[in-house]
Each structure stands twice: as C-alpha cells, then as structure tokens.
Amino acid sequence: MALFQMTKTVIKSLFSRPATLMYPVNVAKKTANTRGHVKIDPAKCITCKMCQRKCPTQAIEVDNKERTWQIDQMRCVVCSICVETCPTKCLTMDNQYRPAMTARGGIEKFTVAGPKKKEPAPADGAKPKETKE
Amino acid sequence: MTKQIVVPFGPQHPVLPEPIHLDLVLEDETVVDAIPTIGYVHRGLEKLVEKREFTEYVFIAERICGICSYIHSNTYCECIEQIMGIEVPDRAQYLRTIWSEYSRMHSHLLWLGLFADSMGFESVFMNAWRLREHLLDDMESTTGGRVIQGVCKVGGVRKDIAPEKLDEMLKGLKGIERELQDLTTVFLDDSSIKNRLVGVGRLSCEDAYQLGAVGPTARGSGVDIDLRSTGYAAYGKINFKPVVEHGGDCYARCAVRAKELFTSIDIIEQCIRKIPDGPVDVKVTGAPDGEFFARSEQPRGEVIHYVKGNGKKNLVRHRVRTPTFTNIPPLVTLLKGVELADVPVVVLTIDPCIGCAER
Numbered sequence: 001m002a003l004f005q006m007t008k009t010v011i012k013s014l015f016s017r018p019a020t021l022m023y024p025v026n027v028a029k030k031t032a033n034t035r036g037h038v039k040i041d042p043a044k045c046i047t048c049k050m051c052q053r054k055c056p057t058q059a060i061e062v063d064n065k066e067r068t069w070q071i072d073q074m075r076c077v078v079c080s081i082c083v084e085t086c087p088t089k090c091l092t093m094d095n096q097y098r099p100a101m102t103a104r105g106g107i108e109k110f111t112v113a114g115p116k117k118k119e120p121a122p123a124d125g126a127k128p129k130e131t132k133e
Numbered sequence: 134m135t136k137q138i139v140v141p142f143g144p145q146h147p148v149l150p151e152p153i154h155l156d157l158v159l160e161d162e163t164v165v166d167a168i169p170t171i172g173y174v175h176r177g178l179e180k181l182v183e184k185r186e187f188t189e190y191v192f193i194a195e196r197i198c199g200i201c202s203y204i205h206s207n208t209y210c211e212c213i214e215q216i217m218g219i220e221v222p223d224r225a226q227y228l229r230t231i232w233s234e235y236s237r238m239h240s241h242l243l244w245l246g247l248f249a250d251s252m253g254f255e256s257v258f259m260n261a262w263r264l265r266e267h268l269l270d271d272m273e274s275t276t277g278g279r280v281i282q283g284v285c286k287v288g289g290v291r292k293d294i295a296p297e298k299l300d301e302m303l304k305g306l307k308g309i310e311r312e313l314q315d316l317t318t319v320f321l322d323d324s325s326i327k328n329r330l331v332g333v334g335r336l337s338c339e340d341a342y343q344l345g346a347v348g349p350t351a352r353g354s355g356v357d358i359d360l361r362s363t364g365y366a367a368y369g370k371i372n373f374k375p376v377v378e379h380g381g382d383c384y385a386r387c388a389v390r391a392k393e394l395f396t397s398i399d400i401i402e403q404c405i406r407k408i409p410d411g412p413v414d415v416k417v418t419g420a421p422d423g424e425f426f427a428r429s430e431q432p433r434g435e436v437i438h439y440v441k442g443n444g445k446k447n448l449v450r451h452r453v454r455t456p457t458f459t460n461i462p463p464l465v466t467l468l469k470g471v472e473l474a475d476v477p478v479v480v481l482t483i484d485p486c487i488g489c490a491e492r
Contacts, residue, residue, distance in 0.1 A: 006256070006257075006319055006323070008315065009256075009260060009315055009316075009319075010256065013260075019263045019266065029270070031270075031273055031274040031277075032274075033273070033274055033275065033276065033277040033292070034273055034277055034278075035277040035278055035283070054186075054189060055189075056185055056189040056190070056192045056193055077192065077196070077281075078278075079192040079283045080277065080283065081189065081192070084291070093277075
C-alpha cells in the first residue's frame with residue numbers, strides 16, 4: 001500500500017518539471033507584497049525622524065542638521081514599519097532582496113531635502129551618496 | 134554491574150537544527166540517564182522589552198522563533214489588547230486564525246521532512262519541503278514575508294486579504310490536501326517507518342501530564358490538551374476536534390502531527406467561508422497599564438506570554454514560556470531506556486526548537 005503510494009509520487013516527480021529554480025540565473029519568484037529592502041526618495045524626506053523612532057532595530061539614523069538619512073542594511077529586519085509611518089511617503093518597500101555581501105558594511109547614507117518650511121527642496125539636493133565603512 | 138559511560142550528544146549534531154546539549158549516560162547501548170544543558174543561543178529578547186515601545190516590540194516578539202514566529206506575535210498582541218481593553222475587529226480575528234494555521238502547517242511539514250531525513254528517508258524529506266513551499270508562497274503573497282510574516286499588530290492586522298485571493302487559497306489548499314494524503318500515508322503506513330518508530334520512546338499518559346508535556350508530545354500520549362479549544366482569536370467560532378493518539382510512542386507523536394495537517398486545512402477552509410467583511414484594525418492610543426497572561430497553541434504546544442506595563446510606552450516585564458522548554462523534562466524521561474541509535478529520532482519527536490526555549 002505505502003510502497004505503491006511512494007511509487008506514485010516518484011513517478012509523478014520523474015515526469016514533472018523540477019520544483020526548484022536555477023537561482024540566480026533565473027529570477028526568484030516575488031510577489032507585490034514581498035518585503036525586500038527599504039528605499040528612499042531623498043527629495044521628499046523632511047527629516048522628521050519618525051522612521052528612526054519607530055525602527056525596532058535602530059537601523060535608521062536621521063541627522064536634521066546635516067540633512068542626512070542613513071540606513072544600516074545589515075541591521076534592518078525589513079519589518080516595513082518605517083514605510084508605514086513615513087508622513088511624506090518618501091520611504092518605499094522594494095520587493096527585491098538586497099544583494100548578498102561578502103564583507104561588513106551595508107550602511108547607505110543619503111543627503112535629503114530636509115524640512116519644507118526652511119527652503120523648497122533643491123533639485124540637486126537629491127544626490128544619493130554612498131559611504132562605506 | 135555494567136560500566137557506565139557518558140556520551141555527549143550535541144550541541145552540534147546532524148539531526149539537531151538548533152543547539153541543545155545532552156549528556157547521555159549509557160550502560161552498554163542503553164541510555165539510563167540524560168542531562169540536558171541549554172544556553173547556547175540566548176539572546177536576551179525579554180530584557181529588550183524595556184528598551185522598545187510596546188507597538189514595535191511585536192516585531193521582536195515575532196523573532197523569538199524562526200518557525201512558529203506568527204503565533205508569538207499573535208499571543209503578544211493579545212496580551213496588550215486584553216490589558217488595554219481593545220476590541221479587535223472580527224475580520225482581523227479570522228485573518229489571524231488563517232495565518233496561525235498556515236504557520237502550523239508549514240511548521241509540521243518542516244518537522245515531518247526533518248524527521249524523515251533523520252531516519253534516512255530523503256525522498257519524503259524533499260517532498261514534504263516541496264509541499265511546504267506552496268504554503269510559504271501563499272504566506273508571502275498575503276503577508277509579505279515567507280516565515281517572518283510581520284503582519285500582526287496591536288489592535289488588528291496590518292494587511293487584508295482580498296476575496297479573490299481567499300478563493301485562490303481555498304483552491305490551492307484542495308490541491309495540497311490531495312498531495313498531503315499521499316505524503317502522510319507514507320508516514321502512517323510504511324513498514325520501515327513503523328519498524329523504526331512503534332514502541333520507541335514511550336511516554337505514559339500520567340507521565341506526560343505530571344511532567345507538563347504540551348502540544349503533540351502530550352496529545353501523542355493521550356492527554357487531550359489543545360489550547361485552540363479555549364477559543365482565542367476566531368477558534369471559538371470554528372468546529373474542530375483536537376487530534377489525540379494513545380500510543381505514547383514516537384509513532385503516535387508523528388501521527389498527531391501528520392493528522393493535524395488536515396485539521397489545519399479544515400480550520401482554514403471554515404475560516405475562509407465564514408470570514409466577515411469589515412475593518413482589519415482599530416486605532417490604538419495610550420499605553421498598557423496592568424498585566425496579563427495569554428496562552429495559545431503553537432505547532433509545538435502551549436505558549437504563554439506574560440506582559441506587565443505601567444502606563445508608559447515601554448513595558449516593564451515580558452516573559453515567555455515556550456513549548457520546547459516545558460517539553461525538555463518529558464524528553465529526559467523519554468530517553469531513559471532507549472537504545473543509543475534511537476536517540477536522534479526520540480529527540481526529534483518533541484520537535485525541539487531551542488531558539489524558542491532560550492529567547
């Protein structure tokens with residue numbers, strides 16, 4: 001009985017396509033909801049620090065004097081709470097995972113526009129600048 | 134008198150997914166005593182509750198375990214909601230039940246796979262994990278995460294499932310149920326598996342009760358405890374019967390898990406048919422002031438979350454008693470009298486999750 005059951009499964013597997021993907025040659029399947037990594041639109045950030053306050057792993061650091069927004073991708077647990085709390089919707093969740101790293105690092109620093117009251121967002125203020133440790 | 138020797142088992146061992154150390158005292162090939170040691174993956178998550186706001190701590194509570202993650206966050210949220218007197222909308226309760234059952238199924242399939250692997254039954258291991266992948270796909274498309282869903286929050290859930298997706302899930306489950314029939318027949322009827330499991334590591338009903346066994350370990354010994362019967366989340370509105378086996382041996386514990394897969398499918402189907410329309414969350418204001426014990430049924434058994442707040446954003450105390458922690462004393466009893474070669478199989482039948490046990 002059981003032997004027959006297993007034989008059925010084995011024969012089915014023999015004639016069906018592999019259940020696995022040839023990753024990374026073939027792209028991994030992702031859905032619209034998948035939490036991959038956090039992305040920022042620096043032109044819209046008002047350095048309100050809501051994301052920094054809400055982050056459970058303290059991966060985000062916002063400096064409103066320097067007007068920088070920094071994320072440590074190694075600390076980030078991709079819970080998406082920053083995306084939900086961001087009042088200007090400048091943070092978005094990309095559905096692709098960030099690439100694997102072979103050394104320590106993962107800190108991404110952006111110069112952002114800053115609060116709107118003081119000055120309108122400069123067009124050249126949206127320069128993403130990456131620094132490595 | 135035979136000379137006693139001590140054989141260390143773990144913390145690194147091919148069958149152990151996580152580190153637990155057992156000193157096995159042997160007489161010839163028979164285990165006469167086992168001394169467990171834990172403390173290899175302690176992370177201090179309970180202490181962290183003093184440093185994070187109670188709403189953000191949900192994500193940390195979820196990361197206590199990598200397999201039964203969803204139910205941890207669910208139980209923690211239930212604690213906070215009870216203290217603050219928050220009424221969670223019906224739809225959110227049903228969604229929580231659906232995701233809880235998905236997480237139970239994927240945990241059981243993971244275990245069945247690892248268990249088959251520990252006996253050297255590689256093809257069943259591959260098939261169990263192939264089926265598990267379908268469930269993880271459903272979880273990913275509805276919540277955004279494969280094993281860490283991050284979808285529970287204080288006052289409800291963060292994501293809703295569209296009616297079309299619910300229908301699609303229902304259809305998908307029908308297909309999975311058929312394939313599960315084939316898979317579980319192998320676990321329940323195969324002669325080589327029966328030879329390996331029947332009569333090995335017997336735990337009597339009294340021992341299971343006295344030593345505080347929970348979950349499939351207790352139900353495999355005939356103790357009818359299933360926290361889902363208490364009716365938390367939407368379980369009160371669902372008809373189901375806990376799976377209880379009376380053998381008390383490894384085979385009975387394996388059978389409980391195999392049969393619970395179908396109970397889970399049945400519960401999800403009932404939930405999808407009965408789910409009401411409406412909002413999925415309520416706004417939470419203020420902070421918890423008081424204490425509460427919440428209990429719920431994890432794939433591995435009963436989990437207890439204790440939360441104490443003093444009216445501030447940061448909680449004072451969070452204590453978790455996980456199922457694996459309570460299942461270690463029964464494990465020690467189970468190991469007495471088994472052959473050394475059976476130890477890996479016996480250890481796996483309590484479904485040890487050490488990350489849970491040490492937090």
